[in-house]
Amino acid sequence: MTEALWPAPVATAAVDATVTIPGSKSATNRALVLAALADGPGWVRHPLRSRDSQLMADGLRALGVGIEETVNTATGGTGGGEAWRVIPAGRLHGPAQVDVGNAGTVMRFLPPLAVLADGPVHFDGDPRSYERPQHGVINALRALGARIDDGGRGGFPLTVHGAGSLDGGPVELDASSSSQFISALLLSGARYNNGVEIRNTGGTVPSLPHIRMTVDMVRKAGAQVDAPEDGGEKDVWRVTPGALIGRDVVVEPDLSNAAPFFAAALVTGGKVTVRDWPKHTYQPGDQLREIYTAMGGSCRFTDEGLEFTGTGRIKGIEADLHDVGELTPVIAAVAALADTESHLYGISHLRLHETDRLAALAKEINDLGGDVTETEDGLRIRPRRLHGGVFHTYEDHRLATAAAVIGLAVEGVQVENVATTAKTLPDFPQMWADLLSPASS
Ligand SMILES: O=C(O)C1=C[C@@H](OP(=O)(O)O)[C@@H](O)[C@H](O)C1
Ligand SMILES: C=C(OP(=O)(O)O)C(=O)O
Numbered sequence: 523m524t525e526a527l528w529p530a531p532v533a534t535a536a537v538d539a540t541v542t543i544p545g546s547k548s549a550t551n552r553a554l555v556l557a558a559l560a561d562g563p564g565w566v567r568h569p570l571r572s573r574d575s576q577l578m579a580d581g582l583r584a585l586g587v588g589i590e591e592t593v594n595t596a597t598g599g600t601g602g603g604e605a606w607r608v609i610p611a612g613r614l615h616g617p618a619q620v621d622v623g624n625a626g627t628v629m630r631f632l633p634p635l636a637v638l639a640d641g642p643v644h645f646d647g648d649p650r651s652y653e654r655p656q657h658g659v660i661n662a663l664r665a666l667g668a669r670i671d672d673g674g675r676g677g678f679p680l681t682v683h684g685a686g687s688l689d690g691g692p693v694e695l696d697a698s699s700s701s702q703f704i705s706a707l708l709l710s711g712a713r714y715n716n717g718v719e720i721r722n723t724g725g726t727v728p729s730l731p732h733i734r735m736t737v738d739m740v741r742k743a744g745a746q747v748d749a750p751e752d753g754g755e756k757d758v759w760r761v762t763p764g765a766l767i768g769r770d771v772v773v774e775p776d777l778s779n780a781a782p783f784f785a786a787a788l789v790t791g792g793k794v795t796v797r798d799w800p801k802h803t804y805q806p807g808d809q810l811r812e813i814y815t816a817m818g819g820s821c822r823f824t825d826e827g828l829e830f831t832g833t834g835r836i837k838g839i840e841a842d843l844h845d846v847g848e849l850t851p852v853i854a855a856v857a858a859l860a861d862t863e864s865h866l867y868g869i870s871h872l873r874l875h876e877t878d879r880l881a882a883l884a885k886e887i888n889d890l891g892g893d894v895t896e897t898e899d900g901l902r903i904r905p906r907r908l909h910g911g912v913f914h915t916y917e918d919h920r921l922a923t924a925a926a927v928i929g930l931a932v933e934g935v936q937v938e939n940v941a942t943t944a945k946t947l948p949d950f951p952q953m954w955a956d957l958l959s960p961a962s963s
Contacts, residue, residue, distance in 0.1 A: 528940035530929020536792030545570035545773035551627040557608035564768035574625040581620040586611030616641025630702035634710040639684030646679040658703030690714025696724030705736040711761035712745035722757040735804035777807025781852040782923040784830040791834025799828035806846035836860040844868030855924035867900035877916035910934020919945040
């Protein structure tokens with residue numbers, strides 16, 4: 523398939539901009555699931571509007587949940603802007619068809635909810651959804667009493683035969699390939715007759731901040747959750763059965779999507795402020811403060827948000843990104859422009875993300891003249907002068923934003939299918955143009 527090429531703009535001066543980043547994908551999709559399972563209507567304010575959140579909303583609608591996408595003009599504590607009203611179905615219904623696209627959150631979070639529907643729910647998605655791990659969810663739901671037909675594939679397409687309820691209870695699974703297996707069961711677990719107790723029997727679970735985000739949101743929806751970080755048993759998460767309440771949830775900006783914008787400050791020796799950066803958050807993107815500081819930037823909170831300043835000189839880093847894997851593509855791009863070598867590790871699970879991110883980053887950066895080697899669980903990136911060329915993106919939004927970062931400093935980078943950023947940031951090309959135009963701030 524030939525996709526249009528987007529000429530990545532070169533920065534001709536240090537950037538100086540203030541950016542509004544749309545809502546967090548992870549928080550939006552959790553809020554939608556919890557609101558759909560609640561005992562009364564709720565609001566999701568400042569939701570992300572992107573392919574992944576539309577897939578989630580459409581999937582829930584297919585099961586009978588009402589989601590009204592409105593612009594809220596109220597000027598209360600939460601301000602105006604977009605707000606989605608979620609009206610639970612009473613009883614989730616099947617038969618239904620759900621498209622999971624290539625959204626990990628939809629693939630993993632909706633089957634545990636579909637077991638509560640009163641009929642079959644058929645799930646299908648992009649070709650890549652057939653390859654991404656789903657065993658943790660399928661095997662766990664079966665062990666908890668659900669009937670799932672997957673034709674022996676262990677993944678999509680599959681049909682969950684909703685029976686209106688699920689026994690639930692204790693279950694073991696291997697969550698070393700995705701934290702989303704655990705989040706998925708925690709989100710629906712309160713609605714199972716016996717709740718759920720999940721024990722990870724595999725290696726270390728990646729993306730722990732995302733599980734903490736789940737635990738926090740499920741608790742705020744009124745359920746009791748025990749988790750290892752609160753003195754609970756290692757590798758065990760428990761939700762007690764009970765009702766969830768329809769709430770008013772305000773979604774934070776997507777801090778992982780701030781990564782390319784702050785990177786622009788580092789690469790050009792400029793300054794970028796991301797508005798409304800939360801002082802306390804469970805998002806992994808908050809770790810950019812530490813990571814980009816180690817790479818030579820400096821940051822501070824201002825009245826508007828978080829401001830990053832760069833010097834134009836980038837230091838390589840040695841970093842375990844196991845907890846914050848989704849930041850890797852953009853960090854790798856920054857590292858490819860650094861003065862010293864970087865070693866990013868703890869991220870073998872990235873081979874099972876939107877694409878094999880380790881292989882894709884190594885190939886694409888090397889095709890621009892870089893020196894990147896894949897290790898068993900990461901990447902070694904050595905400084906080398908890069909040149910222009912086509913950067914393939916493998917339908918991975920974060921490969922496209924990584925390419926844009928390299929393009930700031932390297933003339934002639936052409937990004938294949940920049941539209942793939944629509945997975946979590948549909949306005950990326952315009953936001954990037956605004957960042958680079960003096961009128962942007
Ligand atoms: O639960 C979530 O919202 C996410 C969890 C992480 O998944 P993995 O644990 O599969 O890496 C992360 O990479 C993904 O972007 C979003
Ligand atoms: C891994 C990611 O997404 P998903 O939710 O599809 O797993 C990501 O956004 O980097």
